[in-house]
Amino acid sequence: MQGEDAMRPGDVLFERFRIGACLKTGGMARVWLAEDLHSGETVAVKALGRDYWSSPYDVDERVIRSEAFKRFERERDLLDKFAGPGIPRLLDYGFFRGGPCVVMELISGKNLRDFLSLHQPPPMVAAAAIGVQILEILDRIHKGGVVHRDLKPQNVVLADNGSVHIIDFGIALPTDPQATRYTRHGHTPGSTGYMAPEIIRGVKNPTPAADLYGFGCMLYEFVTAKQVFSELRDRSIEDQHRSDPPPRLDPARHPVGADLADLTWRLLQKEAAGRPSLADGLEVLRRYLPRLGDPAPSPRLHPDPTLPFREGRESPPVPAAPAPVQRQRPSVRRRQMPSRREFGDLLDAAEREVLAQQPGMHTERVVARLREVEAAWGPRERLVVRAQLVRADRARLEGDWPGAGRLYRTVERTPLEAKDVDLLLESRLGVAECLVPEKDDTEAAFTLWKAVVIELRGLPRSPLKVYGRCREFAAELAEWGHRDEVETMLSSLGAARPPEVR
Structure with missing residues (x-):
């Protein structure tokens, strides 16, 4: 039902995280507090909004839902990719x-909007400490080939220990121009008041300079306690960011030198090419940092962003020296090989669960052991390929169409032996089944299904599982406008020799 939450307080996620209060609602997702039942720690759970994921939809809304999910999946991948200081850890x-939902480390502290509402403006040493940490995190993100696109005070968290974290990678974008853009038609990604002019104009491939513009807006606010532009009767904030000259900080009225005033002004230039580099920003801001052993700002701040600099930040770990060469060959414990018979029995039980469309304990155990058996027997081993298909089937039945499609394609690309043609056909059927909800492409789905049927006709006996899946999917294809062609293909399939049990 539209508007209804799939997640509620008291629910237990993945048999480990007990859902608590809703922390934040906005955009396309909700964020919940949860208790990690293993460690006792409080974590954050971000779930795609129910309105996006399970409401009745027409063709256009189906595309919106699909893109919302893909952005959500991309955010998961980026959290995993950038694991480290300044970005919450992905836990599950x-x-x-x-x-879909992600479980993340909860950063205990205040977001920058709440911090600035208490300290307007903050002391210059605190502003510099926040700015330097933001730029250091952005440096890692940009070098990793990503633009955040939504840098604003609400997406920066100041932890209790004074460290800064950038959150919410929901609309982050790879700088690779070939990367898919998951942006709704007519919707401009970003937040009013911090959006770079080129994004407002609709540029498809923003550079890291777009994040530096957002940072410049925040830096101006740190110093003046005001946003760069405010709503006017005849001009919106977006219009002003797109076209109006940026304001200049005045060293006579603000606690900044000419260098910082000039940096802020250059960060706010309309054209991306006119903005300074990230390294230039760090060079200027570091001149305003507190020194080791300096007293705390007065009045005291909580959280205090100067703390890491006054007490000394942890240095990067020094690489360990190479271990001396062992002259005597060490004893090695031989790893016990998994039992093929035992894993085969487990697979049979998991496949029965999938056939009943109820992936359960056996399916989870197969997926949990997949890496172990693949390492032991190799990716082309039949038991391993069957396990890969179980994992893909589970994702499909859970509604993870893009993830399932990717897993089926992995099997399809595996060079299998001739005797495993049934597994190849099963993977192709899976790809076809995912094409409709993932890409709304019934024509491609029918073409791929037809190719599988033709190959089935050429086999001495049709594999039972593939034969059944072909007929089930045929009913859906018939409803999507391919009834006559589907009936013709099915009649030819029925003339083939009876299917055999795998």
Whole structure:
């Protein structure tokens, strides 16, 4: 039902995280507090909004839902990619009641909007400490080939220990121009008041300079306690960011030198090419940092962003020296090989669960052991390929169409032996089944299904599982406008020799 939450307080996610209060609602997702039942720690759970994920939809809304999910999946991947200082750790990911969710480290502290509401403006040493940490995190993100696109005070968290964290990678974008853009038609990604002019104009491939513009807006606010532009009767904030000259900080009225005033002004230039580099920003801001052993700002701040600099930040770990060469060959404990018979029995039980469309304990155990058996027997081993298909089937039944499609394609690209043609056909059927909800492409789905049927006709006996899946999917294809062609293909399939049990 539209508007209904799939997640509620008291629910237990992945048999480990007990859901508590809703922390934040906005955009396309909700963020919940949760208790980690293993460690006792409080974590954050971000779930795609129910309105996006399970409401009735027409073709256009189906595309919106698909893009919303893909942005959500990309955010999961980026959290995993940038794991480290200044970005919350990704703890788990999966589906709950048909909707995707991620479990992240909860940063205890205040977001920058709340911090600035208490300290308007903050002392210059505190502003510099926040700015330097933001730029250091952005440097890592940009070098990793990503633009955040939504840098604003609400997406920066100041932890209790004074460290800065950038959150919410929901609309982050790879700088690779070939990367898919998951942006709704007519919707400009970003937040009013911090959006770079080129994004407002609709540029498809913003550079890291777009994040530096957002940072410049925040830096101006740190110093003046005012946003760069405010709503006017005849001009919106977006219009002013797109076209109006940026304001200049005045060293006579603000606690900044000419260098910082000039940096802020250059960060706010309309054209991306006219903005300074990230390294230039760090060079200027570091001149305003507190020194080791300096007293705390007065009045005291909580959280205090100067603390890491006054007490000394942790240095990067020094690489360990190479271990001396062992002259005597060490004893090695031989790793016990998994039992093929035992894993085969487990697979049979998991496949029965999938056939009943109820992936359960056996399916989870197969997926949990997949890496172990693949390492032992190799990716082309039949038991391993069957396990890969179980994992893909689970994702499909949970509604993770893009993830399932990717897993089926992995099997399809595996060079299998001739005797495993049934597994190849099964993977192709899976790809076809995912094409409709993932890309709304019934024509491609029918073409791929037809190719599988033709190959089935050429086999001495049709594999039972593939034969059944072909007929089930045929009913859906018939409803999507391919009835006559589907009936013709099915009649030819029925003339083939009876299917055999795998």
